[in-house]
Amino acid sequence: MSIQNVAADDLQAAISAALAGVQDPEIHRPITELGMVEQVSVAPDGATRVRVLLTVAGCPMRDKLTTDVTAAVSAVPGVSSVAVELGVMSDAQRTELRTKLRGDNPVNEIPFAKPGSPTRVYAVASGKGGVGKSSVTVNLAVALARRGLQVGVLDADIYGFSVPRMLGVTGKPTQVEKMIMPPQAHGVKVISIGMFTPGNTAVVWRGPMLHRALQQFLSDVYWGELDVLLMDLPPGTGDIAISLAQLVPSAELLVVTTPQLAAREVAERAGSIALQTHQQIIGVVENMSWLELPDGSRMELFGAGGGQAVADSLSASTGTRVGLLGQVPIEVAIREGGDNGTPLVLSQPDSPAGRAFDAIADTLAARQRSLVGRPLGLSVAAR
Template sequence: MSAPAPTIEDAIQAALATVDDPEIRKPITELGMVKGFSVAGELVRVELLLTVAGCPLRDKLNNDITAAVTQIPGITAVEIDFGVMSEDQRKALQTSLRGGQTAEPVIPFAQPGSRTRVYAVASGKGGVGKSSVTVNLAAALAKRGLAVGVLDADIYGHSVPRMLGVEGRPTRVEEMIMPPQSHGVKVISIGMFTAGNAAVVWRGPMLHRALQQFLADVYWGDLDVLLLDLPPGTGDVAISLAQLLPNAEILVVTTPQQAAAEVAERAGAIAMQTHQRLIGVVENMSWLELPDGSRMEVFGAGGGQTVADSLTTTVGASVPLLGQVPLDTRVREAGDDGTPIVLAAPDAPAARALDAVADKLAVRRESLVGKPLGLSVKAK
């Protein structure tokens, strides 16, 4: 017996299932946003429930739904009636996104089965280009098709949103925060919750709570890589990170200058106290390439290798120099424009160096949950 021929309603349902919510990145049909639809000749009317009133991405949803449904033969127009989810519907959505969990939110990246690689980008002092390295690595990893998030944990000196060109504000669904996205990267920063360029004047406990909320209350989805842009030094945020994400791996950024290298060593050595792994060192502003092809070592030479060698000795395990990034005014220009240099000028020497570092970090951790380990027990 043959299957019944698909109806126009089946085709519309299938078309709607191809449309993702721009923030949650899941089909609108799966999220319970499609209340219903009707067909009148060549016109389809869709009743759509937004997660919150005044959704900033309403126009994109309208365009995406119209484009999907008008692909169906015989359908030439779409009208969308926008409504808003009730409190109960939003709570059901929140529970669904958390995998059925209704209790206090937990940090997914700290769970034993997490496959997300967490890299905390640290430096001993400010001004070494730590944030530039972070956003470019994030964009480079996303360019490779990985699911990437960036948490701007530099509470006092937050700059990641500008460097990634993030203009939107997070959307709240009940107690869950939907992070804005740019260049395929999910981003959250305290700068998204402050008025204008207001300063953040917080002490340790408030910093700890903010970091905890950004990790647990934000809907990150299934990330391959999470990058944290830490504030310079070894203060409260570094200590909180060790408590909240003990599996985070530390990436140290320094310049070739010996004075900067000595400070960077102290930032890396904190891993000895927190029992976190040092993944490696990136030397930024390594040299300036001159028009005749020669190099000017503006900040000296050897600082990155010095840090890598010193940390290798300190921790008793290999801490490699992952890359040297040359000085390039386009790195600064691209950051100011909101498009990292690995995307804006991928053939630039600095972009190629950052891409090479990203290649070394683009590995997804495999969970051991449910996998046989091939162990056997021998009788004595």
């Protein structure tokens, strides 16, 4: 073999190694592993052409993929120029890709319901609307992602969806085979019915359709290997809460309330559903606890002690220890973050509310997954 051939082989290997470091923006796996690199050709002068196969023709991440491939290959010594050509996978190639990602598991199987699932599923619940449940969900999700965890948010509030705006998600899901690829914002994967409805159209569905939508979000969406899945439930104890208990029995409830007596009473009812569904309650978050004034004093606009009272009541009714995970003060920046898609834990992490969210996230990140539904690995001794 000539010296020129050795040099060409070395350059080709270096380019292949560089491409292995490029991840698909939606699937977050190397494009070489996913079979997306169809061809690499290198001219004697170092001019390189890379043909990359998109999963679908209308892939919203095509520009980012082109940029990432160009940057990675351009950094290889000996490459003089890079041209990226985009193609589209065939049906057979997409089927092969789905098999790589999901194995031989049935398409409609819910991975989080399997006994060996490592994902901790937290259902964020409240007894009534207006207590800031969605604000708590998105801020905790981003705070957990900042700790290096793989986090997903399922907006299960079908009628009152708000998570896409609050997380600043502008992209739409794409479909590969029978898998839905969720958009991502601030390191968090997100799915919501709001991504499938035109404009601000209302969703008018009855119970069976709500159950089916939740089932699809859990089974058809390719979430990848999540550490935590947060589910923003609608207020109350209706169809979605019951469906969740059926679809993911190991999901644990996180109850959100305000100090107000009326909110406290309905929050207790929301938490008590765990008695009927046999779910664990991981704790209570008290939101809108107080307003900090310029002189350092606190104005308790909605009263005081509601969160602890809910935790105590749920502890007594369930016979387990339900703790108060944290108290989040009222801050204008929480509302502003929800409106502009930049959660408070990113814009003002050192604010009192930011520190409160971080402390709750620390508690959730440190928790071991529940044993509910998991094999304990016990053996029975011979008699």
